[in-house]
Amino acid sequence: MKVIATKRELRAALDAERTAGRTVGFFPTMGSLHDGHAQGIARASSENDVGVTSIFVNPTQFGPNEDLASYPRTLDADLALSERSGASYVFTPTVEEMYTDDAFSIDVGPIGMVLCGVTRPWHFNGVATVVAKLWNIVGPCRSYFGEKDYQQLTVLKRLAAAFDVPVEVIGTPIVREPDGLAMSSRNAYLSGPERTAALCLKAALDAAADAVATGERAGNRVAAVMAETVQSEVLARLDYAACVDPVTLQPLERIEGDARLAVAAWVGAARLIDNSAVTA
Ligand code: AMP
DSSP: OEEEOOHHHHHHHHHHHHHTTOOEEEEEEOSSOOHHHHHHHHHHHHSSSEEEEEEOOOGGGSOTTSSTTTSOOOHHHHHHHHHHTTOSEEEOOOHHHHOSOTTOOOOOGGGGSSTHHHHOTTHHHHHHHHHHHHHHHHOSEEEEEEGGGHHHHHHHHHHHHHTTOSEEEEEEOOOBOTTSOBOOGGGGGOOHHHHHHTTHHHHHHHHHHHHHHTTOOBHHHHHHHHHHHHHTSTTEEEEEEEEEOTTTOOBOSBOOSEEEEEEEEEETTEEEEEEEEEEO
16 A cells, blocks of 8 residues: 655556556545544445545634544554555655645535535535545545435535546445434544433434334424424534435425434534435
């Protein structure tokens, strides 16, 4: 496994791989890697000849009062996990290496203003900007993103299509702790009681899925089941609970076919998100 910190070297290495006829799989991350990342890196590495991951805490996707400075950074362990998961290359640029001209950024429009975008209106523009840059550096590839960040995956699929980027965007399943909590680097912020309280997100999704399974079709009532489950947990503060169209992310009046359930809440210092698919 090669660790590369400059754009020029990574581009040259991956151009040489493709010239030799090898396909590239790419799984970008912000580090502090856990098993959710490991499975994404393993997928990108096993479905392609060459697996690439990046470790870059992207400042442009954080808001002014968010956890950029305190975001967990565990580079040595991350490199070991990347190697165990089959990566051939890890890209570890500095902020100065990545950003040379902050006059330009990508505006993803209305899809970045719903769900997480209501409280984090800058976030998806920052994600789109850094991922577009990474795609240009990595070059043609299959690019994998976790369904854990479902809105991110949706925005990036749209971005790749809208800008004719030569990548295939592929979603990977949510990896959970044995008790159901979705793995997240931000789970490290949780105290013991908060860790227990954080289970309310998955419980909310399960309660809503049960409601759909027993015949509820009204999107707002399904969302209310989720909201009530989170609100019954005193250590959690609800951000949103929504039942949306899986492509447009707009609220569904009625569930007829596929829908996505999505929930976000603050538990202590951590803002946690989770989602699941339902079909009626
Ligand atoms: P992050 O480091 O949080 O920016 O995440 C990097 C990639 O890992 C993104 O595509 C995430 O969606 C994905 N990811 C993070 N947590 C999980 C998880 N629990 N299950 C599946 N994918 C995940």
